[in-house]
Amino acid sequence: MQKASSASQTPHLSPAELSYLYTSLALPGAPIRPDGRSPTQFRPLCAETGILPGTNGSARIGFADGTQAIVGVKAEVERTDSGELSGSSSWVQISVEIPGFRDDDALPVFLSEMMREALGGVDSDTETDTGSETGLKGRLVINRRWHWRLYIDVLLLSQPLSYPLPLLSLTTHLALLSTKLPKLKSQGEEDPFFDDDWEVAQNLYPRHSTTVAPPITLLVVSVGENIIFDPNREEIAVADAVMAVSVTRSEKNSSAKSNAEEGNLALKPNPKLKLLSIRTIDPPSRLTQPGVPDAENATTGDEEVAGVWRPRRGGVKRAVVANMVQLVLGEVGEEVLQGLEGFSVHT
Amino acid sequence: MPLDTSTTYPLTRLRLDGRRWNELRLLQAQISTNPASSGSSYLAMGNTSIMCTVHGPAEGRRGEAGGGAGNAAGAVVEVDVNIAGFASVDRKRRGGGSDKQSSRIATTLKAAFQSHLHTYLYPHSTISIHVSVLSADGSLLAAAINACTLALVDAGIPMPGLLCGCTAGMSGSASTARDPKNDELDPLLDLSLPEEQELPSLTVGTTTAIPVGEDAMDDDEDETMKVSLLNMDAKVHYTYLETMLAVGIDGCTQIREILEGVIKGSNKIVVPRSDIL
Incomplete structure (x- = not known):
């Protein structure tokens, strides 16, 4: 059984093959990927939304490697105890079901927590604590005494061939885009009372919005100085660092502007996108054994031999991470968000 | 839940969803839905929808029953049933592992397909079936049998015939002996969830008998059906059993x-279609 927190599975590649793959991916400026994609190009995927009539919102995505996921979102009305209008991250509940794993195995728990973090942590920072509607939990408030509780059930339909986080995150994004809640008929602080006509139900997230969208989490790897998106299994195996980067659309452009004015890292991020979290899934040192003296450690012993793969050591450079963030906040994140919106237009 | 099947049915002879006693719900199915597995299928019987994937026959994973070496006599069938949280009307809370209903379905499917498939062709291997219930509206076991059959056909695993499942019930409680002169109760075919909760029902799975001897060469115009699975959770007077089974x-x-x-x-x-005929 693979280690739950690690994205890399045992690659059936020889040291020479791994070294070849690493060298071609690390070519300065122009990495050559095994399937001929450009570094920011995603594999084709097929998606559909609104597939489960019994849910508030649902989506299915199939990746090119054949892995598929289905997400169903169900909403319930619940009484608010604290009387707050800001919302609580416990109102969103995510469960991830992966064939061959129990619910309480490390991988499903880790994945669901990572996705819940992106969803629930949206407006936890100081700039949006004024009851903003940007985040998901702000949208779930009905009034002072009532709120929606959202159950997001994620089903992976096939064995995880590569690290399933991007698939699950993109499917959840689509499902949330297609989620509708019944139209509220009661006003103010009354007990909630809804219109029973599903036709007039309102979208949880507004359509074609340039200001708000559910978050997405992308898997990004760095090989040498290169940043590579949507890595396949072999690319993950030789990557230096594997990171999960979560972004969403931001309502307030001012904060991004002020950052730019401060000359923050000289980045020119798209002001419409906001970085939510960066998480290291795998550090470069993941393949080196801990607690082994250098003299006896096979990965630190002899000097490099050309053409033979050696596990990486050490960490990842700040400049690489900054570059990664810039790319995600730039055109790549925007392209992915727009592409996914395209799927949900017809529903 | 007070539903009106037993009060309105005798008057209208129509069931809750407007079907007559002998009508199936709309059955739609697709095979090869998931390219990442050996075989896969999607099946919807009314509002019950199920996705099924099959992996194998392949070498069993180490550390499982059979010690990785598997069974020398034939393949081992493993079934894993997952009823999604959003499958029923109210979201179901699940604590840890799997619930009783899904493990019962898994055990029944395992027993049915272990004896149904030609497992002797694949010694030391495992055929693993994964069933995901996307929407549950009655006849779950029957729908799961049909979905598994399709996925196994898609995976190309030899079997003597299609194993098909269906439910049948009675339109009343059927707890007293049947009166042939005054027969009030009708048998019902393919029960939906409200009916299943209220009325006695059974699930039957049939397959075609393996043609042997002289009949082997006969054209199978009138195939004899063989019951290979029968499951009943309800209580019913034995005089009704024959009718239910027949339906x-x-x-x-x-x-x-x-x-x-x-x-x-x-x-x-x-x-192309024209070439088959």
Whole structure:
């Protein structure tokens, strides 16, 4: 059984093959990927939304490697105890079901927590604590005494061939885009009372919005100085660092502007996108054994031999991470968000 | 839940969803839905929808029952049933592992397909079936049997015939002996969830008998059906059992034709329809 927190599975590649793959991916400026994609190009995927009539919102995505996921979102009305209008991250509940794993195995728990973090942590920072509607939990408030509780059930339909986080995150994004809640008929602080006509139900997230969208989490790897998106299994195996980067659309452009004015890292991020979290899934040192003296450690012993793969050591450079963030906040994140919106237009 | 099946049915002879006693719900199915598995299928019986994937026959994973070496006599069938949280009307809370209903379905499916498939062809290997219930509206076991059959056909695992499942019930509680002169209760075919909760029902799975001896060469115009699975959770007077079984077996025959159509229809891309005939 693979280690739950690690994205890399045992690659059936020889040291020479791994070294070849690493060298071609690390070519300065122009990495050559095994399937001929450009570094920011995603594999084709097929998606559909609104597939489960019994849910508030649902989506299915199939990746090119054949892995598929289905997400169903169900909403319930619940009484608010604290009387707050800001919302609580416990109102969103995510469960991830992966064939061959129990619910309480490390991988499903880790994945669901990572996705819940992106969803629930949206407006936890100081700039949006004024009851903003940007985040998901702000949208779930009905009034002072009532709120929606959202159950997001994620089903992976096939064995995880590569690290399933991007698939699950993109499917959840689509499902949330297609989620509708019944139209509220009661006003103010009354007990909630809804219109029973599903036709007039309102979208949880507004359509074609340039200001708000559910978050997405992308898997990004760095090989040498290169940043590579949507890595396949072999690319993950030789990557230096594997990171999960979560972004969403931001309502307030001012904060991004002020950052730019401060000359923050000289980045020119798209002001419409906001970085939510960066998480290291795998550090470069993941393949080196801990607690082994250098003299006896096979990965630190002899000097490099050309053409033979050696596990990486050490960490990842700040400049690489900054570059990664810039790319995600730039055109790549925007392209992915727009592409996914395209799927949900017809529903 | 007070539903009106038992009060309105005798008056209208129509069930809650407007069907007559012998009508199946709309059955739609697809095979080869998931390219990452050996075989896969999607099946919807009314509002019950199920996705099924099959992996194998392949070498069993180490550390599982059979010690990785598997069974020398034949393949081991493993079934894993997952009823999604959003499958029913109210979201179901699950604590840890799997619930009782899904493990019962898994055990029944495992027993049914272990003896149904020609497992002796694949010694030391495992055929693992994964069933995901996307939407549950009654007849879960029957729908799961049909979905598994389709996925196993898609995976190309040899079997003597299609194993088809169907439910049958009675339109009343049927707890007293049947009165042949004043027969008030009708048998019902393919129960939906409200009916299943209220009325006694059974699930029957049938397959065609393996042709042996002289009959082997006969054209199978009148195939004899063999019951290979029978499951009943309700209490019913034994005098009704024969009727229910007969209706269930008849339903299986209808489902069998639909499934055969699905399997033949899915070949269109490879072999044009005109060439088959």
